[in-house]
Amino acid sequence: xxxxxxxxxxxxxxxxxxxxxxxxxxxxxxxxxxxxxxxxxxxxxxxxxxxxxxxxxxxxxxxxxxxxxxxxxxxxxxxxxxxxxxxxxxxxxxxxxxxxxxxxxxxxxxxxxxxxxxxxxxxxxxxxxxxxxxxxxxxxxxxxxxxxxxxxxxxxxxxxxxxxxxxxxxxxxxxxxxxxxxxxxxxxxxxxxxxxxxxxxxxxxxxxxxxxxxxxxxxxxxxxxxxxxxxxxxxxxxxxxxxxxxxxxxxxxxxxxxxxxxxxxxxxxxxxxxxxxxxxxxxxxxxxxxxxxxxxxxxxxxxxxxxxxxxxxxxxxxxxxxxxxxxxxxxxxxxxxxxxxxxxxxxxxxxxxxxxxxxxxxxxxxxxxxxxxxxxxxxxxxxxxxxxxxxxxxxxxxxxxxxxxxxxxxxxxxxxxxxxxxxxxxxxxxxxxxxxx
Amino acid sequence: xxxxxxxxxxxxxxxxxxxxxxxxxxxxxxxxxxxxxxxxxxxxxxxxxxxxxxxxxxxxxxxxxxxxxxxxxxxxxxxxxxxxxxxxxxxxxxxxxxxxxxxxxxxxxxxxxxxxxxxxxxxxxxxxxxxxxxxxxxxxxxxxxxxxxxxxxxxxxxxxxxxxxxxxxxxxxxxxxxxxxxxxxxxxxxxxxxxxxxxxxxxxxxxxxxxxxxxxxxxxxxxxxxxxxxxxxxxxxxxxxxxxxxxxxxxxxxxxxxxxxxxxxxxxxxxxxxxxxxxxxxxxxxxxxxxxxxxxx
Numbered sequence: 001x002x003x004x005x006x007x008x009x010x011x012x013x014x015x016x017x018x019x020x021x022x023x024x025x026x027x028x029x030x031x032x033x034x035x036x037x038x039x040x041x042x043x044x045x046x047x048x049x050x051x052x053x054x055x056x057x058x059x060x061x062x063x064x065x066x067x068x069x070x071x072x073x074x075x076x077x078x079x080x081x082x083x084x085x086x087x088x089x090x091x092x093x094x095x096x097x098x099x100x101x102x103x104x105x106x107x108x109x110x111x112x113x114x115x116x117x118x119x120x121x122x123x124x125x126x127x128x129x130x131x132x133x134x135x136x137x138x139x140x141x142x143x144x145x146x147x148x149x150x151x152x153x154x155x156x157x158x159x160x161x162x163x164x165x166x167x168x169x170x171x172x173x174x175x176x177x178x179x180x181x182x183x184x185x186x187x188x189x190x191x192x193x194x195x196x197x198x199x200x201x202x203x204x205x206x207x208x209x210x211x212x213x214x215x216x217x218x219x220x221x222x223x224x225x226x227x228x229x230x231x232x233x234x235x236x237x238x239x240x241x242x243x244x245x246x247x248x249x250x251x252x253x254x255x256x257x258x259x260x261x262x263x264x265x266x267x268x269x270x271x272x273x274x275x276x277x278x279x280x281x282x283x284x285x286x287x288x289x290x291x292x293x294x295x296x297x298x299x300x301x302x303x304x305x306x307x308x309x310x311x312x313x314x315x316x317x318x319x320x321x322x323x324x325x326x327x328x329x330x331x332x333x334x335x336x337x338x339x340x341x342x343x344x345x346x347x348x349x350x351x352x353x354x355x356x357x358x359x360x361x362x363x364x365x366x367x368x369x370x371x372x373x374x375x376x377x378x379x380x381x382x383x384x385x386x387x388x389x390x391x392x393x394x395x396x397x398x399x400x401x402x403x404x405x406x407x408x409x410x411x412x413x414x415x416x417x418x419x420x421x422x423x424x425x426x427x428x429x430x431x432x433x434x435x436x437x
Numbered sequence: 438x439x440x441x442x443x444x445x446x447x448x449x450x451x452x453x454x455x456x457x458x459x460x461x462x463x464x465x466x467x468x469x470x471x472x473x474x475x476x477x478x479x480x481x482x483x484x485x486x487x488x489x490x491x492x493x494x495x496x497x498x499x500x501x502x503x504x505x506x507x508x509x510x511x512x513x514x515x516x517x518x519x520x521x522x523x524x525x526x527x528x529x530x531x532x533x534x535x536x537x538x539x540x541x542x543x544x545x546x547x548x549x550x551x552x553x554x555x556x557x558x559x560x561x562x563x564x565x566x567x568x569x570x571x572x573x574x575x576x577x578x579x580x581x582x583x584x585x586x587x588x589x590x591x592x593x594x595x596x597x598x599x600x601x602x603x604x605x606x607x608x609x610x611x612x613x614x615x616x617x618x619x620x621x622x623x624x625x626x627x628x629x630x631x632x633x634x635x636x637x638x639x640x641x642x643x644x645x646x647x648x649x650x651x652x653x654x655x656x657x658x659x660x661x662x663x664x665x666x667x668x669x670x671x672x673x674x675x676x677x678x679x680x681x682x683x684x685x686x687x688x689x690x691x692x693x694x695x696x697x698x699x700x701x702x703x704x705x706x707x708x709x710x711x712x713x714x715x716x717x718x719x720x721x722x723x724x725x726x727x728x729x730x731x732x733x734x
Binding site: 197198199200201202203204205206207208274275316319320321322323324 | 445519520521539541542543544546547561562563564565599602625626627628630631
C-alpha cells in the first residue's frame with residue numbers, strides 16, 4: 001500500500017538545498033516528492049502532520065555509534081540502539097566494529113545488517129575494522145567488508161599505532177573510496193591516564209592524558225594522508241591542537257573530515273567533579289579552552305559532523321574506582337538538546353546546527369539522505385524547538401543509562417521521526433504505526 | 438559523623454580546631470580512653486602500609502575502640518569482588534568509621550557515597566593523604582605556634598605524591614607559603630591553581646625555607662625515565678650536608694618516610710639536629726586520635 005504523508009506548514013531547515021522557511025513537504029513511497037512554499041492540496045489517503053510551529057528537518061545521521069551486538073547485548077542491541085536512535089531523531093547510524101566478535105569479516109557485517117532489517121526502525125551502516133581483531137597488526141579484508149555493506153573502516157576505540165600499517169591502510173582504502181576513520185591516541189602518551197592532563201587531574205591526583213596524545217597522532221595521519229592521497233575521517237576530535245591541524249589540512253585541499261561529540265563541546269574536565277565516572281570517556285573531556293576551540297571549529301566548517309560516540313555501558317562498569325571505570329557515555333537521546341544549547345547560546349545558527357546533524361555527516365561518508373530535495377529519502381525529523389524538558393536517564397530507550405546529563409534542563413526536543421516515509425517514533429513511542437506500515 | 442576524604446573540603450577553622458584537639462591526645466594528656474569505647478574502627482587497607490595502618494590502629498585503641506583489620510592480601514578482592522561490595526560488607530559489621538587506604542585516587546570518595554559510617558582517607562592513589570598533612574602541620578605548629586608567613590619547601594616527586602597534595606592544601610589553608618621543587622617530569626600542571634609556587638632549582642629555593650619536606654622518590658620512577666637515575670636525582674635534589682649549610686639557621690627537615698637514605702636525604706641530615714622526622718611519627722598517633730574523635734565519636 002502506498003504511503004503518502006504531508007508535513008504541513010513546518011519550518012523546513014534543509015542546509016544542503018538552501019531552504020529555511022515555512023514549507024509543505026510531501027512524501028510518497030519513501031521519497032520526498034515536493035517541498036513547497038505554497039499550501040499543497042491534501043492528496044486522498046495522505047496522513048497530514050500539522051507541523052505549524054515545529055521544525056521539519058532531514059533525519060539526523062550519526063557517524064559514530066556503538067550498538068554492542070554481537071557480544072554485549074546486555075548493554076545494547078541493534079534493536080535497542082535503533083530505538084534510542086529514532087527517539088533522538090536519528091534516521092541513520094554508523095555502527096562501530098569493536099563488538100565482541102569484531103566486525104572484521106562479512107559474516108559479522110551481515111549479522112548487523114540482518115538485525116537492523118529485523119528492527120526495521122532506522123538505517124544502520126556498519127563500519128568494518130581496519131585490522132583483524134582490532135589488534136593493529138594485519139589488515140582486515142577491506143574489499144570483502146565494503147562489498148558486504150561497510151561504509152567506512154575503523155579500529156575505533158584504538159589507534160593504529162604502527163605508522164607503516166596506517167600508511168598502507170590509507171593507500172589500500174583508495175581502491176574502495178571509503179573513509180578511514182581514526183581514533184587518534186598515541187598510547188605511549190596516554191598510558192595509564194584516566195582523564196585530561198591539566199589542573200583538574202593534578203588536583204584529583206589522577207594520571208592525565210595530555211592533549212598531545214591526540215594531536216600528535218592527528219599530525220602523523222595528516223602527513224600520511226597527504227602522501228597517500230587517501231581519505232581520512234578523524235573521530236571524536238577533542239582538542240584545540242587537532243582542529244587547528246585539520247583546519248589547515250582542509251585549506252590545503254586534503255581529503256580529511258572530522259566529527260565532534262556533544263559532550264566535548266558542552267563539558268570540560270571540571271565535569272569529572274568528585275570522581276564521576278559518568279564523565280569518563282576517550283578521548284577525555286578537555287580544558288575549557290579546548291571546548292571553545294571546538295565550538296569555533298563547529299562554526300567555521302572545520303568540523304563536518306556532530307557524532308555522538310554513543311557508548312552504552314552497564315551500571316557496574318561505572319560504579320567503580322574512577323581509574324577502573326569504563327570509558328564512554330550514551331549519546332543518541334541527548335544529542336539534539338545539547339546541540340540546541342549552542343543555538344540558544346548564539347554560538348551556532350539553527351541552520352548550521354542542522355547541517356552538522358544531517359548533510360554534514362551524509363557528505364563526509366557519502367551516505368544517502370541528509371536533505372529533503374525531491375527524490376531524497378523521506379527520512380524526516382520533526383522537532384519542537386520550544387518545549388522544555390529534563391533529561392531523565394531512566395526514560396532512555398537505550399538499554400544503558402550511562403550519561404553525565406541526567407537531570408539537565410533542555411529546550412527543544414524530537415517529537416516525530418520518519419524513516420523512508422514511515423513513522424518510527426511519535427511522542428515518546430517507538431514503532432511503525434499500523435496505518436503507515 | 439563526618440568524612441575526612443581530603444584536606445580539600447575542610448575550612449581553616451575546622452583544621453585548626455582539629456589540630457588543637459590533637460594536643461590533648463599527646464602522651465601525658467587527658468584520659469581519652471572512653472571516646473570510642475564500644476565502637477569499632479575498621480582499617481581497610483587495599484595497599485601495603487605499615488606506618489599509617491599501625492598509627493591508626495594505635496590511635497583507635499587509645500580511644501577505647503575495637504579495631505577490625507582488613508587487608509587486601511588473600512581477600513575476596515582477589516576473587517573479583519568490587520570495592521563497593523567489600524566496603525558494604527565491612528559496613529554491615531557496624532563500624533563507626535572506615536579508615537581506608539587504596540591505590541586508586543578517589544576510591545574513598547566512592548565508598549563514602551555508599552556507606553553510612555565515616556570514611557577516613559588514609560591515602561588514595563596519588564590524590565591525598567590528609568592525616569599525614571595534619572600531623573605535619575601539627576609538628577610545625579609545635580615549633581612555630583602559627584604557620585602564617587612561614588615558607589615550606591616540598592622537594593621531590595610531587596606528581597605521584599598524595600603527601601604533597603594534602604600538605605599543599607593544608608599548609609596553604611593555615612597561612613603558610615608553599616614552594617614545590619622537583620624535576621619538570623615530576624611536577625604536574627596546574628599546581629599554581631592550588632596556591633603553590635614551583636621551582637626546579639633546589640639551591641635557589643633552600644635559603645628561603647623555614648621547613649624542607651623531602652618526599653620519597655620511588656625507585657621505579659627511574660625505570661620509567663621520570664629521572665635518569667637515583668644518582669642524578671640525589672645530585673640535583675638530594676638534601677645533603679652541603680645543602681644543609683644553605684638553610685636558615687632554625688629551619689627544620691621533614692620526611693613522611695620511609696626514607697631512601699642517601700637519595701632524597703643524606704643520613705647525617707636525616708638524623709641531624711634539624712630533623713623532626715621521629716616527632717612526625719609520634720605526633721601521628723595524637724593527630725589520628727583527634728581525627729577519629731572528630732569523625733567517628
